[in-house]
Amino acid sequence: MSSQKQMGNVPKIKRPGPAPKNNQLMRSLLLWALISMGLLWLYKVGNLSLQGPSRKFSYSEFYQMAAKNKESGQIQSAVKSEGIIEGKLSDGSRFTVNVPLDDEVMLAVLRENVQDFYIKSTSWLSGLLYSLGPMMLFIFFLWFFFYRGATQDGGRLMAFGKSRAKEITSDRLK
Numbered sequence: 001m002s003s004q005k006q007m008g009n010v011p012k013i014k015r016p017g018p019a020p021k022n023n024q025l026m027r028s029l030l031l032w033a034l035i036s037m038g039l040l041w042l043y044k045v046g047n048l049s050l051q052g053p054s055r056k057f058s059y060s061e062f063y064q065m066a067a068k069n070k071e072s073g074q075i076q077s078a079v080k081s082e083g084i085i086e087g088k089l090s091d092g093s094r095f096t097v098n099v100p101l102d103d104e105v106m107l108a109v110l111r112e113n114v115q116d117f118y119i120k121s122t123s124w125l126s127g128l129l130y131s132l133g134p135m136m137l138f139i140f141f142l143w144f145f146f147y148r149g150a151t152q153d154g155g156r157l158m159a160f161g162k163s164r165a166k167e168i169t170s171d172r173l174k
């Protein structure tokens with residue numbers, strides 16, 4: 001009995017209430033923005049296009065095709081960026097070819113025989129973003145979910161399997 005009286009005199013700790021609606025709205029908007037940025041990144045880095053997978057040509061096969069393109073017109077457009085030539089064939093399909101970085105002969109052939117050919121350069125900032133972006137996104141998601149877990153459930157972070165059951169005595173039943 002004396003322990004119940006002592007427990008009755010202990011002041012109750014106020015637990016933080018639910019987060020304000022604006023804070024939850026900002027979190028959900030931020031989460032959706034990050035998800036959409038991640039999908040955009042996957043689209044640009046990966047080959048997630050609506051036109052299906054692109055055909056891969058060997059270097060020699062593509063060189064012969066480019067050299068005869070004035071007569072055949074097989075290559076409709078081509079873009080060179082950092083060792084890769086991507087483009088569109090006359091039948092509407094896409095292609096990809098790996099080329100050496102400093103291949104002046106291939107560039108001359110493409111400039112001469114393909115009407116829609118250009119070279120796309122990338123900045124060091126975009127390279128840094130593509131290399132560090134996924135890691136930073138992963139770290140942010142970890143932080144977000146741990147922070148969210150710390151603010152919910154009374155501030156108990158990683159409180160797995162801990163019961164919040166309270167003892168009910170006969171004088172507290174009503």
